[in-house]
């Protein structure tokens with residue numbers, strides 16, 4: 001059987017890559033089989049996509065806001081009707097279970113819904129008679145071509161954190177999805193075409209570092225929204241800003257969940273299992289460190305262990321709880337972290353390295369692993385593992401737990417489990433992390449708030465979507481105007497004052 005090679009999406013249609021283009025195999029991680037290939041763009045192809053977006057910009061910028069919003073509403077309706085199709089594609093290439101893929105699409109769709117309100121969000125201010133006979137008003141205008149570079153773990157939702165807002169605000173976009181699960185981006189591009197978006201407003205180029213570098217240096221790219229690992233986020237931020245672009249670069253994470261002695265331990269154990277092993281731990285908001293106060297740690301570990309043993313691991317299309325990891329290499333890397341944790345003296349409560357998944361073929365599976373007595377010097381604690389490995393670090397109390405979290409170089413998400421409102425209130429004030437859950441394990445903000453971490457989890461000033469997203473994709477102008485009346489004062493060489 002000849003495999004299809006997924007092409008780029010430029011100017012309203014899929015464009016095949018040149019015959020000599022580099023390609024990459026795309027796997028179904030649940031079977032280990034290659035399901036298609038993806039073309040990897042070189043600088044010329046990236047240039048074509050950027051040129052298409054740049055050519056479409058003036059027309060789209062000047063399209064009436066009500067018409068732009070109407071196209072977004074149509075896109076929302078189509079996405080709503082065809083959510084299972086997109087979810088199936090996500091499961092095929094990423095491996096996450098279907099219910100989780102449906103959840104991913106829903107959370108992306110919420111940003112589309114937020115962006116449908118762009119006519120309201122773009123309203124400026126107006127001051128009448130700021131000075132005698134002088135009025136002042138502000139407007140926000142789109143930037144131009146916005147590049148969006150996304151990671152493998154949310155092939156639909158992460159691009160959707162950005163493009164609905166960018167497009168509704170009048171920008172045109174070039175999406176560079178992860179080469180590991182590229183198809184959802186083309187599916188979304190076709191949906192935009194069906195919704196009536198003009199050609200060239202939404203483009204997709206597939207590729208790796210070569211394509212990213214071309215976007216970072218193309219003078220027609222005005223902004224870059226990046227999500228991925230911390231070293232690449234830092235690189236994208238440094239190189240993008242050096243080329244004069246506006247950049248927001250969201251990086252990796254190591255999310256802690258602090259469990260105080262007065263917490264509901266059943267709730268905390270449910271949360272740890274769901275947030276630790278959901279999507280096989282391949283979420284930037286996954287819990288990877290459970291920080292348990294000593295006095296309840298034994299009981300909590302027992303409850304987490306009992307629940308974890310009931311999880312079914314297998315093909316995401318078979319109603320399992322947890323799917324495979326993204327590649328064989330990543331599966332091996334995660335297993336090596338478990339080896340290292342064991343060698344460093346952590347207690348192996350559940351060993352996920354032996355696995356008998358509910359799947360056909362040779363998928364990239366691991367079972368959930370639970371490590372207790374993890375200390376902050378072990379690599380299972382210091383590194384972002386991005387797999388189904390939960391580490392329990394024991395602390396004496398709140399203070400030690402807080403210091404541990406604040407000492408960590410990442411600051412994406414965190415959670416506290418307690419029934420003490422005063423402790424929760426102190427935590428939200430004192431913890432140096434961007435997104436905080438109180439008895440909520442994965443505190444992903446709603447679309448009308450903004451998503452983003454602190455420290456090594458975000459480079460730049462703007463978080464994704466919400467008000468910060470609208471600001472990122474627009475720039476402000478303030479207009480001061482005077483319509484002369486017969487009393488105007490003639491020449492005035494002094495600095496204007498408000499009289």
Ligand code: NAD
Pocket residue numbers: 149150151152153154158176177178179207208209212213227228229230232233235250251252253283284384386412452453457
């Ligand atoms: P990654 O950094 O390997 O890749 C992200 C993107 O960058 C991809 O499009 C990839 O093609 C490109 N890329 C990879 N290496 C590059 C290089 N050397 N130069 C230029 N571009 C390069 O990340 P990933 O493995 O796809 O995704 C997992 C990571 O993303 C995790 O670290 C996770 O925490 C992070 N993530 C963060 C958030 C967040 O909101 N902070 C959300 C989702 C994922």
